[in-house]
Amino acid sequence: MDEVLPEEFDVILIGTGLPESVLSGALSRIGKNVLHVDSNEYYGGSWASFNIKTFDKLMSETQMHQEDNSNPVNLEALISEDEEFLLMSASQQNLSNCQSYCYLSKQPDWVVATNVVEPNVVAEPDEVEISDDKDSPVDVATTAPTMVQKHSDTEDLSCRDVDFEERNNSDNDNEKPGVSDKQSGDPAKEKSTDNDSRNGQVDAFNNATSEEKLENASDQSSQADLPHKETPLFPFYEKFYENWRRFNLDLSPKVMFSRGQLVELLIQSNVCRYLEFRNVTRTLTVLSGENRLQPVPCSRADVFKSKFVTVVEKRILMRFLTLCANFEQHPQEYEAYKDRPFQDFLQSKHLSTKVQHFIIHSIAMVSEQTSTMEGLHATQKFLKSLGRYGSSHAFLCPMYGVGELPQAFSRLSAVFGGTFCLRRRVIGIVADKTSRAVKGVIDSTGQKIKCQHLVLDESHLPDICRSGFKREVSRAIYVTDKSVSPSETEEVSLITLPPVGNFPLYRVIEAGPLCCLSPNNYYVVHALTKPSCVDENAIVDLKETFHSAEKTMFAGTAAELEIANNNESDKQKPAVLWAAYFNMMSCGVNNDSLPGNVYVMSSPGFELGFDKAMNEARRTFEIICPDEEFLPRAPEPEEIVFDDEGYKSENNGNSRENPNEQPEAGNGDYMETEEDLQEEEEPDVQGLIDQEQGVGDHVSDGNGDNA
């Protein structure tokens, strides 16, 4: 970590998020000398994915890991008179209001007793302790209120420190805000009003009143004394965490438009060979007034088999989509609506309310008030992606999480000679006083490294270059026991929950073992929404923010359902076993105070796809290297000729290096591995064997002449 780096680079990049990594790969690829540093010990920054234990840790530590114990750097010695020093922001954390919960109960004694050899229990000393605790069940009952007290204490600190071991030791039900209000007596005023309104309004998700729940909770803990051996509804806490490594939880879940810039770039640059992908297999939404997820007919096949729209609606929808696919050629169709809301235009095309909903929320993914032009472009973008991989799919998502993407581009950069250094913090920028151009950086070891260009991710901006700091995305991650809408084969779903009443719009991505985001029989549900609160400093209860989405998708938390014990719980809907909530912050850039050769990459944001990040990387590349090609195809290993001085030149330079790296199938075949995994009877995933069909369903019109 403290090794001394070379003194000068063409470009220094700080932060290994996606746009920085793409840029780093592109620059290395054309031979630029690149240093890429990240203060974290992992790749990806705000784009990273973590296993569940790391995620828990992240949720509990984010606010405190700022303390810097490195030796103070003597700046005076490093900065000459004509230079100025811009201090990097001390707080580089862009997550706030983090909290995570596990709703599963600990393994009771009788299970441990019958199952002593369970390796997990032995392996994890913490958990052995816990089962020791359980030896005296009375303890559990008495510790419960104490834990609640502690919980509400931490809540006052605006960040809930989550300590899983302890928390699960107590009864899980204590997690509920209603209960903690009761116990701690007097929390913040707005909080209690929140809870009141919630209790009044919501029934399915939060069925019992706080008092009842408390009773139920004590009932249950007393029942726990008796060795009842019926099969529990949910896996035990220990069982759940047994496979902690097999969770890949994204900080910024996104999906790729099959014909979006990222996919093109992955093919063009051959970076795709480092990655594997899955189709998003279905799109779901909830119609207004209903509380049930239903599939959105997007492709011809979807429209054909949909049972939720009449045949006439099908026709009108198909006609509309065909128009959108190449609307530019029919200006007369939308001229009059150009500057009017998209919804007006849809109405003029006689689309039913239901079909309008599908188009606005799930296909174009805009709002009712979006202008017609914007709506048409968004619809077209979707349709262009439809059918590229698999006839009725428009999106791909990377396996093992979004965090794989920045790593793949970083790998490209490293292959082409980029220098990477994790756990290295840059404390400030050195700029020329007169030209205001950046000359280099100083890292926490006190080394001064020169560069021509400096690329930063947003969270590393020097304080004086920032303008404002706001919550950009509110996030919830759930681990559930089944899909939100179970079907025969495992699906990857994109779900839009349109705004209802005071609740905002949510975008939800659900995936599971198929994408290697979770162990078998668990699903990961990512929910995103834009924070509605105007006051940036107000503490928002994120659980409250996501309440409406939870109510629609889930039966309740595992803890709640165990208490309800089958009563009234919706058997169809999944139970939440684990949940995390946080905000992702973003700051504005004050361009006036930013030196000219410094480029700032934005945070992931609310955008569903990757186009914004790709544009940013490409634009920056074009400024730094105006006449160079952006990510030309990287050669396959067998095409690489090593003409290292003397090393292989006698050999005609033709010998194959790196025998371990299997040459992979040609360009665009990056779905190949997919097939192998699919071998065991997974008929639906036919999609991914490079089935590029040229044009999406709605774009092609040659379909008719087949017989």
Next chain:
Amino acid sequence: MHGRVKVKTSAEQQEEKRKERQSKLKIFRKVINAFFNKVSKEEYDNDGLEITKQILASNSDYSSMWNYRKKCFANSEKPKSEIEAMLNSELTFIESCLRNNPKSYGCWHQRCFVLLKLKTPDWKRELQLCNLFLQFDDRNFHCWDYRRFVCSHSNHPLKDEIDYTNKLIESNFSNYSSWHYRSKLLPEVYPDSSVGNKIAERKLLEELELVQNAFFTDPNDQSAWFYHKWLLGRGHPMQSILSLHVSRFPSTLTCTLRKPIKEEDCQQALVRVNGTVISGKWKPHSSACYMNTWTFTPHEKIGTGLISVSCQVDGVETQITMEIDDNEALCCAKNTIETFCESSSDAKLLVLEEELNSCRELNELEPDNKWVVLTLVFLMKAIDPIRFFSEMKELLKSLCIIDSKRSCYYQDLHSKYAVENWIICADLQSRKADLRNKGITRLCHVEFLVGLTHLDLSHNKLKALGSTFLVFPWLQELKADDNEITEIDGLKALPSLITLSLNSNALSSVELLSCLSTCPNLQHVSLKSNPVSSCEKDYFKNFPFRLTL
């Protein structure tokens, strides 16, 4: 810096490719020679199997090699268990060939061969293989064929196959292969209890709904329309005797059937006079082996009284009975709407009416879509061809404009419906047919018209009087004025034809008329306002009949 990369030049790669090819060619020639050596020596051994394997692995279309391998397995004198093992490894080999070339006839045939040879073939596995290959290409007809082969040899429930087509259609309804397969399966899984319909009505109605979803989703996709047409279309018309003509001097019986039959079947037909079977000989009307019209010459004279003919073809018994008290008489079977379309229950009619309404709606949404308009015509025909006739006529007219390339088809369709409607309403026993001004381009269903003595086809759009006219043994007067006739080669040897009128047509040369000389009784031919009329009179003087030019 180490590990700097340099990409090979394309010239380098080309050279490499060329060398590779050359060496491959060398090997190929060598192996082929060895193969033919084996064949000429008739050596069918393991060595030969190895040799052919090398070539087939990369070129699976070499059918001689597959045949050689078949002989190897067939001629082998090894113990059965060993052959079984060889055959099993052959299956694996074929599979690897199919991966390279999924549309190789040789491979699929070899697979059929091997499976029939195996003692306990694993049909389940074969079905899975089909699934896999159809997943890669759902229109691979080789694989579809193979699938049918597998299903017919295993006891795989056909209902599962229908479910399978469901799945394929759901994922891509533009795949006619799956619809077609479905149309083959449904009549077997859901047979109609009453004879005549293709599939049980309940299922039919479900299918109509399914296919409606497809054409509303994409009205330009013809797979769905074709399937819809199949659903609407009737099963094969039932065999029946359409007419019976009896003449006493000389004694002959002429019988016309709906569908042509073979001589063997015809000889089985029984003729009864007043209940007594009489013997005699059936002769076809012309020399073709399948014929609609057959003539019976009894060994004894036919008296007056009740005459009946009964005939059994393909297990269907058909019969006609008539009374004769004169020298000559004709009896025609009664025709109704059901003669030309499937009978419909009230429930089905209701569904069809609904279909018609939604298609009308679709037509409004998609004006000028030929499939929609054509289907409207088919639906109307299925519901009531007489009530809707004028509307059908208009729709077909508009189709000629929308889809001008197929205008002849639409005109022929109209002709067919016009003639059918006429037949339904006409009194065929009067032996006179007035088909003027019907706008017909061709004369179809002539088997219904065999008994005619007078036929008037004037003011239509006929272009030729072709071989269909050969069937009229009693036709005395034929009028076809004001048509677009350019050829009359069907008017050959018509035994009874006396008067022929072909005014205002497009007959252009004297040679065209030569066939008329073969009509023994032809007395008068009128050819006013034809191009040929302007020819010099001398050309016509050899004809044995009177000409009006």
